[in-house]
Amino acid sequence: MLTEIAPRCHQTVLEGLYALSMPTPFPVGDVFAYLARGSDASPLTLIDCGVRTDEARAALEAGLAACGVTFRDIERVVITHHHTDHIGFAAQIAAESGAEVWAHRLCVPWLEQPEPTRRAFDAYLQPIFREGGVPEDAIKGIERVSAYLGSFVQSVRVARTLDEGDQLQLLGKTWRVYHTKGHAGDLLCLYQPETRILLSSDHLLRDISSNPLIEPPEAPDQPRPQRLLDYLAELQRIAQLDIRIAYPGHGAPVTDVPQLVASRLAMHAGRAERLRALCAEQPRTLYQLVGELFPRLRQPEMFLALSEVLGHLDLLLHEGKIAAERHDGVAFWRAA
Numbered sequence: 001m002l003t004e005i006a007p008r009c010h011q012t013v014l015e016g017l018y019a020l021s022m023p024t025p026f027p028v029g030d031v032f033a034y035l036a037r038g039s040d041a042s043p044l045t046l047i048d049c050g051v052r053t054d055e056a057r058a059a060l061e062a063g064l065a066a067c068g069v070t071f072r073d074i075e076r077v078v079i080t081h082h083h084t085d086h087i088g089f090a091a092q093i094a095a096e097s098g099a100e101v102w103a104h105r106l107c108v109p110w111l112e113q114p115e116p117t118r119r120a121f122d123a124y125l126q127p128i129f130r131e132g133g134v135p136e137d138a139i140k141g142i143e144r145v146s147a148y149l150g151s152f153v154q155s156v157r158v159a160r161t162l163d164e165g166d167q168l169q170l171l172g173k174t175w176r177v178y179h180t181k182g183h184a185g186d187l188l189c190l191y192q193p194e195t196r197i198l199l200s201s202d203h204l205l206r207d208i209s210s211n212p213l214i215e216p217p218e219a220p221d222q223p224r225p226q227r228l229l230d231y232l233a234e235l236q237r238i239a240q241l242d243i244r245i246a247y248p249g250h251g252a253p254v255t256d257v258p259q260l261v262a263s264r265l266a267m268h269a270g271r272a273e274r275l276r277a278l279c280a281e282q283p284r285t286l287y288q289l290v291g292e293l294f295p296r297l298r299q300p301e302m303f304l305a306l307s308e309v310l311g312h313l314d315l316l317l318h319e320g321k322i323a324a325e326r327h328d329g330v331a332f333w334r335a336a
């Protein structure tokens, strides 16, 4: 039974751009969708659409209603990346309104064929975890979390793909698409140069760091993407933009982007150094390093933690600071 939910809709610094907050059942807390409802001819657009729960739908509908909009009015849904808390109502909105769904090329399989894509993703992770010394029960736990996340997702067709350098008309203005892979390989930010507004999705969050997640390569014969290295490069690229305010996928807007980027870069450098020091004490597996870094980890966070540490091992290896010894198919990392 749903209790009444106060509409959570607030106007951003740009006329016609609204931040709509929705709850999620995940530790990250609430997630934003952004509604662009201009007086011009550009289509009524929702950027991201929460996680598909009854509570989120009620919050989204209440937020839209406060802006004078229903699901049936939405003409376009732009998805910033494929994570469960950003794609939730894409299928329902498309079905109810005929809205087009736009997303990055790498997001298409997650939207159009979510279940086979998720299963292939799970299968891809297995050898990485085994090489990382992750116990079988922890691997099973990660699969259960993946299935749980998959249970929220419904298939929807992508009408158009967006990529680096593309332009999007919103609110009578031209927005430039930045493909900022890292947190996810398909992550898009939207930047409006005259108003200097960035819709930063999960690329740049003020209150929590964006965790680059392990992902398969685009084609099976390619190496595993090094998402932390991607992320650090894309953070520095975004810091070069002249941004007045960045509206993220979660939490408060960011008003000092260069300072936040500098603090994130320092945090990652510090974490890499901590891991290097642990590898200098004695050779350790990926799983052992996760235990050292996150001793109070809860099981649903295991995949995030493994991704975080593996990303930093990629970075240390790239810098020539660590090397691996393999015993019975398990990699032990030591300082080089």
Ligand SMILES: [Zn+2]
Residues within 6 Å of the ligand: 081, 083, 183, 184, 202
């Ligand atoms: Zn995300």
